[in-house]
Amino acid sequence: MADSNLVYVAIVPLVFLLIGIVPSRIADDQVSRTRQIAIIASFLGLFLSVVAMAYLFFFGFRSGIWFLTFDIGSVPLGIYFDSLSSMMLVLIQFIGLVIVSYSLRYLDGEATQGRFLRWICFTIGSVSLMVVSHHLAMFAVAWMMTSLGLHKLLVHYGDRRRAVVAARKKLLISRLGDIFLLFAILITYQCFGTLTFAEIFSITESIRQSSFDQPMAAWIGPLLVLGAMTKSAQFPFHSWLPDTMEAPTPVSALMHAGIINAGGFLIIRLSPLVSLSSVSLQFLAVVGAITALFGAAVMLTQTSVKKCLAYSTIAQMGFMMLQCGLGAFSAALLHIVGHSLYKAYSFLNAGSVIDNAGRLQTDIEPVKYGDIGLIQLGFQQVLAIVIATTSLLIPIYLIDLDWSSKPGAAILGLVLMFAIASANLKAMRSNRLKPLLATVAGSIVTSFAYCGGFLVMEAVLATTRSSVSLQLIPWQTPLVIILAVVFALLFVLHSGIDRWRQTRLMQRLYVATLNGFYFDVTAQRLSERVWPKKAIGGSAE
């Protein structure tokens, strides 16, 4: 339903895009003007998106969707604004405001600050446009504009060779993702005859009742999944992400907090389309699990703080994709929002890693693994699992959560339980009573927080047409086995490092993990084929 009350939502991406098309030279010359405009635009954007979200909350949650369309000639433009869009819009505007205000001081005095702010605004505007677009073509255009903005930010210091190399790698992988997306859109148009979200969702809903006799439609899901994988740095398309530290810190923060979610957002927004082929979601789940394992393992070996955060992002995005693949879209949305805020803070605060480490040093050491007797170890593990299960069951009982009807809840609940159990185990090893008690109390708080967040996101998604309530996926043996193996490896990773560090296998594994399993070399080789090096022949000088 069209509602003119929400027309101001269109201002939000527009104002950023307007700043984004100012030529760089003018932005640099008029840097104080650019700074003022950028910060005003950020405040305005956040204000408008919060107002829109409040409006939706008070007046719209029941009826659900608002959109506004207008055609300029035959070009379809419009806003599709439901609770999912509003949540993502508020998130990206908040992150944008934090980053713009950070950049004002951080790059103060740089000759190219104006140009930097211009492209930051352009990127924020593109992402905002992407989350409120109502038409697949508009979505694809916004997707590509985001890539462009990010590329310009990555080569902000264009004279740094490593920055250019990293940007080129990302360019190749992004173009690959664009190709997947474009093919998916073509097939959608061919099968559905329309590209507007509202109409597509109507058609997919009616398909549920009857069958759909377009065989090509089965390709939409896998292509969308592949496109999302390139954007959200899933294995094997992840190698562009860890090399992006050659741009200023706010760029990393924006990328890891605002843009890398785009893949997840794509899957959640277009889940009716993706779920047309059930195998694509299962594939996504497996890819997500492998990425999570890969990212978590490599993160453990990295010694520089930004690289650590980069691989942590890869792992977290992998986990999010796993949740999407299992059909737990609310959990995935919770993960997107929580991860954005957490990662933005971690990157922007990366300079205080030394102060924080110094602050935590104590003169007491936790008990070493080798010193705990087997019986005591077993007892501790059992106790930890008991604590974890209890703290998980308390909110479920109190809120009367029907977890068996939620897709993927069993696996995610297990993950949460293991997380709480491992935290309690560490607390027991520290050999001090008060931290242990605090951890037990914290376990209960954690599960309440988790369930609360989950319910909020579920309420958000319930009113959209994007969230497909999937039948619980029929459990196929290969999927279950793969997931089980991945999770087992994930959980024994730490004890493997502690106990078996000096074995030859672990030593070889260490060197391979330290190098990120050499995937970035492959990607680099590929980009060198496209941009060959120039030999300077002749004399040495």
Added chain:
Amino acid sequence: MQERILLTSCPTHFLKSKTLIMSPAVLNNESSICKQDVVSGAVSSRMRDKETQPSKADRLTATLTHIQARIAPLWPLQDFVAVNPFVGLTNHCFLSVSGQLERVCDGTMFPAAEHFFDKLRANEIWPDDLEKALKQCSQQYPQWYAGRSVKRLLSIVLLAGGKSNHKESSQRYFTVSHCADRRLGECWTDRIVDEISKVCSVHFDEGQAMWPSPWKGMSLFQAWKQIASRDRRMEKWGIKKFRQWVSSLPSSPTEAILRLLEVVNIPAEHVEDWLWCQALSVTGWASHVRYRTMQDGSTGEVDNDLISLIAIRLAYDVAIFQEVCDRDEWRMWPVDHWSNDNGTYDANVPNDRLLVGHWLQVSAEMAYRRQLISALAHQQCLHVDSAEAVAVPPKRIQMVFCIDVRSEVIRRHIEAVSDNIETFGFAGFFGVPMAYRPTASKDPVSQLPVLLSPAFEVNEGMRFSSSATRCERRESWIDRRRDRRTFGKLIKAVQSSASSCFSFVEAYGLAYFSHLTLASIGIADTRKPGRYDGVRGKDRPRLGPVLDSVAVGPGIEVLDFDRKVAVAGSILRNLGLTSGLGRLVVLCGHSCQTVNNPYRAGLDCGACGGHSGEPNARVAADLLNDQEVRKSLAVAGIDIPADSRFIAAVHNTTTDEIEFFDVADLPQSHLSDLNELKWIVDQAGKMTRIERGERMGKISGAQVASRARFWSEVRPEWGLAGNAAFIVAPRSRTLALDIGGRAFMHSYDHKRDVDGKVLELIMTAPMIVASWINLQYYASSVDNSFFGSGNKVLHNVVGQFGILEGNAGDLRAGLPWQSVHDGEQLQHEPLRLSVIIEAPREAIMEVVENHRNVRDLVDGTWISLTAIDNSRVYRYAAGGTWEETMAL
């Protein structure tokens, strides 16, 4: 054996120190005894192992010892202090070192010509300065400057375009990878540096990675061999069978270097410079490894980690050589370009560009000195010469500040606000060579200059007057602190462990909304995080150093009574305040306040090893207030008046606030003095902030103070940028003079220092520290990409001790660009330290002659020395003569 030799060359005051971490003698490697020890040790082991080439091996060892000495150490970020990048080269003169360096790397030591032309246009340098500078250069280096005129020198610059051509190559030595890059358009150098960075960062990691290297306990070379023999990266880039080749290298780095040198076939006379070039291609890591070898005492050992690093770098070069260089065509690389010279190149003659740069630099320094000395000279007319003065009664309140340049501004404003107060300058650690152990922390913190090591340890605790209350309270708050920190570690482990990081983000990610908001608006807890863990609010003022603490472990010394008396006495003697103490004497250390800044320790007090001066000030005040100590001092001839009280304070150099400690211990009689003092420093702080705001782009005083609170602020304060002079004189010489916060000021009255011991102490300790700071800032502002650490916005903390710029690459040493440049102009004008001492020339000469390191600095023009002797000004000319420059 080395340590005993080093101890005898240090000034007597610091004989109380247990050992010297290093003495300039080791750094310069001038002590022939030192060299012989190393060589003889190497020779004997060599005799046992190989009969084949004893002379080659021990020549190599001697070469490597030379190279090691030339590398300046780099402290980890927790203890970051400014280090002279040319330490180890100071036994040569500045000009020849600039030539030597330009041959082996692409760093430059002189600013570009346009920098000087700007100053000429702005009339900061007068044509007269140019003439005088040329005369001075001709006197010092007649062989190079003879027959040159100002016009001709200027024309050389103008012909070269006048623009910054200082990167044009006078570089003679290149690594093989560099040559391969130029020829093939490859990036081997970057790849090699990334590999070395990777190995070194995992080997020296201080806790960032949760999966540490399995080979951490080994030497660097062996750890590298283990990693590189399993690492496929070089093979993927095209170096075939690299892993196998690495395994076949010998396990001793010196032998490996010998073997590798044979492959490349460098002529013997070029080996030393070429290996130095190799080391400088990974200069950041070399500096940090140098620091580590100094810390664990392995500097003199034959196969220490720095030699390992050179061997590793050489190994990669040789691997490239074997694989990539076509044998026939490139066999002579990288030797061919220096044998193609036709003999026109003479390594010992600096080229024209360097001569012009040197001359212009000297003229800039002369211009600065001209302004400063004429201002000092004017003071003579306005203030009473202390020789003829009637005994001036001491002011009621006296404040002792650190010699840091930032103190100059606030001292001036404090004295302007009130007539009842006078200020002094003294080393920021107040002569208390202590290590400070905060409660429930693992390692003590050294609170003294990095060249020295602590003589005793002081614990942190609750300062109560009765020890009973202290004991019973001690248990509970220490346990609270331990619990709090253990829980903090658990939270951190939950965030980063593979099994719980996903659930953490989902459960607590939304809470980071508040973190982001609070940090963005500048509400952050900027006090040293964790300082008051476990301590209740009302007990916080009581937390501090406790003097009668018990020794924590064996071999750790505490402060016994005799030592207390000795330290207290030396403080007053070196300050020159054995008599004439006021009613209230404030010992004011300094520290900074900043958020999200890896360089925080660089802005703290360098005299306290990159930490806050608070513990030292409090310990010193305690010692001097102690009645028993005062009785013993009176016996020794130092009479402290009964109504003199000492109080400790800390000057927050970012917000220019002064915080007073242990106020509750002050007797009632002094409270009114303290209140007056608080009012004075409050007013002075406001005026100081306004003055600093002018320098920061015309912002208000409140905005200056607010820079301490924002996490995105890259220039919280200018720190020591702008430092140019070191003035050793009574305060009357510099009173009310606006030096713009550019001078280190040490109070010194030569009439009170009869035997010259205080002057010797000042010239061998604070002056050296100041020269280190000055040369660090000089190098970082002249060539930030080589000597400095680049752009702060790209910085990436590695291993929790160092900085990388970007993804990877070499470790960065030195200061970031933001610390010396404000975006429009350099805030630190590159000038070598001008030392001005008000003392008889003979006393100064005695110190110069007796101390090799001081002599090297002045003779080599690393610092300039000016004496104010009996109202006449003399400049020290090389070779030990004095030249009168102007009469007062």
